[in-house]
Amino acid sequence: MAHVKVPERKQELHDSREVADFLLPFGITYERWSTDAVLPDDPSNDQILAGYATQIEALKQKGGYVTADVINVTPDVPNLQAMLDRFNKEHTHAEDEVRFIVKGRGVFHIHPLNGPVFSIEMTPGDLINVPSGTQHWFDLCADRTIRAIRLFKEVAGWSPQYVQNGVHDNYAPLCFGPSYIPRDTPVIQSVL
Secondary structure, three states, X not given: XXXXXXXXXXXXXXXXXXXXXXXXXXXXXXXXXXXXXXXXXXOOHHHHHHHOHHHHHHHHHHHOOOEEEEEEEOOOOOOHHHHXXXXXXXXXXXXXXXXXXXXXXXXXXXXXXXXXXXXXXXXXXEEEEEOOOOOEEEEEOOOOOEEEEEEEOOOOOOOOEEOOOOHHHHOOOOOEOOEOOOOOOOOOXXXX
């Protein structure tokens, strides 16, 4: 289940209804999908798309998306850090960023024009739609694993348009479960 953290307000939300209600004024939709699709232990991308075909088709009809795919990221992916570096800096897209998490975890940081920066930690069963033009960045959690269904309006996908304000440098790059540690938090060392 998604967790929202607003460090500036020292606010955390863990209930899916509260998360959805919090995100809606920012134009972000959040849903919790059942992960009951009958899939083998290590499903292929095609098996994942077939298992969620009904939900994907409903999203396509509702949002005008024309294609869906599955991204599968693990620590073994060649040039993983270079790939992550494309998206872990504040940016926007010309189209929505729609993700349904099948496996693993990741964190979106959102920098709205009408509020403080907040993070959304996504887990299996979470669906999010970050609208086009929303300033945000994304990174993986410590296990550096995520498998997600992605939907696009353009067959070729999208490219990030970077925001040059460096706000992302003020936030921890990875999610750590229920804890959130801002980058400038002092570290207390114990002396034994």
